[in-house]
Amino acid sequence: MAIGLYLTYQEVGLVIAAQGNTAEKLVDGARQLIMLGGYNGFSYADLAQRYGIRKPSIHHHFPSKVDLVVAVVEQGRARIREQIAALEDSSPAAMDQLRMYTGYWERCIKDQSAPFCLAGVLAAELPSLPDQIATAVRGHFADLAEWLRNVLALGTHQGTMRLETSPEMEAENFMAAVYGAMLVARAFDDPDRFASIVESLISRIRVAEPQGR
Amino acid sequence: MAIGLYLTYQEVGLVIAAQGNTAEKLVDGARQLIMLGGYNGFSYADLAQRYGIRKPSIHHHFPSKVDLVVAVVEQGRARIREQIAALEDSSPAAMDQLRMYTGYWERCIKDQSAPFCLAGVLAAELPSLPDQIATAVRGHFADLAEWLRNVLALGTHQGTMRLETSPEMEAENFMAAVYGAMLVARAFDDPDRFASIVESLISRIRVAEPQGR
DNA sequence: CGGCACCTACCTACTGATAGGTAGTCCACT
DNA sequence: AGTGGACTACCTATCAGTAGGTAGGTGCCG
Missing domain, CATH: 1.10.357.10 (Tetracycline Repressor, domain 2)
Known part of the structure; x- marks a missing residue:
């Protein structure tokens, strides 16, 4: 998997750029976070921060x-x-x-x-x-x-x-x-x-x- | 373990009466809930409802x-x-x-x-x-x-x-x-x-x- | 014996943060 | 011109935790 690093325009932090479209990235990120802490161990906010997008954008791809x-x-x-x-x-x-x-x-x-x-x-x-x-x-x-x-x-x-x-x-x-x-x-x-x-x-x-x- | 049922004065619901003092009950209840859903799978609110006490009372026994x-x-x-x-x-x-x-x-x-x-x-x-x-x-x-x-x-x-x-x-x-x-x-x-x-x-x-x- | 200090065990009321989720807008690309 | 994909702004519910207070018990001192 290609992993790159870049800075978001609104906050200075590390954002992971996975390959593929956003939906695929989100699935991949969720997979990694679940492996660490289970279903209740991650939130949409975690994913949003990880990929430098806003929380509601995730709801666009995955309503719940x-x-x-x-x-x-x-x-x-x-x-x-x-x-x-x-x-x-x-x-x-x-x-x-x-x-x-x-x-x-x-x-x-x-x-x-x-x-x-x-x-x-x-x-x-x-x-x-x-x-x-x-x-x-x-x-x-x-x-x-x-x-x-x-x-x-x-x-x-x-x-x-x-x-x-x-x-x-x-x-x-x-x-x-x-x-x-x-x-x-x-x-x-x-x-x-x-x-x-x-x-x-x-x-x-x-x-x-x-x-x- | 002795399990009894009774109604609290403030809400009509089932409350579990475990043996022992409150702290022991709380530990026992937390144990059961963790077995079902892990650390992030239960809350103080769950325990409070379970034993018919208020949330802050749990903090009295276990600060965090x-x-x-x-x-x-x-x-x-x-x-x-x-x-x-x-x-x-x-x-x-x-x-x-x-x-x-x-x-x-x-x-x-x-x-x-x-x-x-x-x-x-x-x-x-x-x-x-x-x-x-x-x-x-x-x-x-x-x-x-x-x-x-x-x-x-x-x-x-x-x-x-x-x-x-x-x-x-x-x-x-x-x-x-x-x-x-x-x-x-x-x-x-x-x-x-x-x-x-x-x-x-x-x-x-x-x-x-x-x-x- | 009264009275005070201190304690446990709970309460109400609240905080700031975060949870998942919604409504409506904007914009770039087809 | 329509659509997908992002956004801002906001919602309600719940999270862990805090502040401050009350009721009742215990022990000690005078």
């Missing part, structure tokens, strides 16, 4: 905060769908796909570009979220569980993974461990914790390769 | 919201320390202690009395929390990791657990899985998900008992 946050979650789901499609094209090996998924988060957490899954933060406060947002968040987890289930089943079929129970169960175990690892990494402020937890997670599933490799 | 939430987290840590001490007295078997820990959460999630660990919700929004609260939350995770490490080491020593790596690593894996299981249970609105994830988690650690039992 719920609209904006739903857009953020749905954009995330759409991107994941794209990524999955690209993943399946680039590598038919289930273990590689799984590695790419965890590797993506490892990098994001390490460079702090996305220190937590957006849906994970929102899931923590699910009971207090507006229905539309809650539905979108639950949808994300359903998507992810389905994909993981498919990948684990494929890996078993390809002989590169060995599961102790069903792909359904193992997918939930895996998902829980990954999100828990994000939480632990955040709680200990240590990205390496995420990597090490995920590593032992994968080593438990992976079928040892023949020694000659 | 930070004070209140720190008290909530620290009370939680203190209770856990008590529970751990009681646990070690009641059963010297590490596997029983671990079972009691997960069983506690299983019950809480199932009956919705505590559908999520307080510190877990706060950890999700850690970067945006006031320092004092963040410190207390990190402290909780440090406490828990230490206890788990000790229990796992003890279990290995007692021959009832078998770890694939070090107690330190396995404690973090276990902790991540438990918190991830809470998140998954919340995301799918299904307490059974927590139980099943934890079950396979424990079965991986447990040394199979002799068949005669």
Whole structure:
């Protein structure tokens, strides 16, 4: 993502120039802020300041905060769908796909570009979220569980993974461990914790390769 | 906990009468509300309405919201320390202690009395929390990791657990899985998900008992 | 024993700031 | 000429927090 800095005409402060049109910028900014503090942890005023526009201009693009946050979650789901499609094209090996998924988060957490899954933060406060947002968040987890289930089943079929129970169960175990690892990494402020937890997670599933490799 | 209902003299509404003095009630109420929606998900006004007192009366007990939430987290840590001490007295078997820990959460999630660990919700929004609260939350995770490490080491020593790596690593894996299981249970609105994830988690650690039992 | 000092626990009334949101205007570009 | 995208100005509600006061209890001193 291209990040630039410039000064607004009305206040001397840093304003982030993301690529794309304003609506896309706002979604991106909201995503980043939600990752830091959840739904109630940011305001339209925060976004307005961030991009050097006025608060009502945000309402022009997203009439209500719920609209904006739903857009953020749905954009995330759409991107994941794209990524999955690209993943399946680039590598038919289930273990590689799984590695790419965890590797993506490892990098994001390490460079702090996305220190937590957006849906994970929102899931923590699910009971207090507006229905539309809650539905979108639950949808994300359903998507992810389905994909993981498919990948684990494929890996078993390809002989590169060995599961102790069903792909359904193992997918939930895996998902829980990954999100828990994000939480632990955040709680200990240590990205390496995420990597090490995920590593032992994968080593438990992976079928040892023949020694000659 | 004794829960009673009565009408306030000034407004016809349901008011929760928790046991103990007002300060204790407030801590308990804040704990419940935080579990639902995090730090920014509740207000002094919510608590005031809940217990039929005025907002400034809460400031009398807890000058600032930070004070209140720190008290909530620290009370939680203190209770856990008590529970751990009681646990070690009641059963010297590490596997029983671990079972009691997960069983506690299983019950809480199932009956919705505590559908999520307080510190877990706060950890999700850690970067945006006031320092004092963040410190207390990190402290909780440090406490828990230490206890788990000790229990796992003890279990290995007692021959009832078998770890694939070090107690330190396995404690973090276990902790991540438990918190991830809470998140998954919340995301799918299904307490059974927590139980099943934890079950396979424990079965991986447990040394199979002799068949005669 | 009376009376005063001090305390806890609450109250009313209020503050400045901020929340999300609305109405109406302006302007540049097609 | 219409439209999208921004603006100014404003709204009401709520936020955390403050000022100042009251009722009732406790303890101490004379």
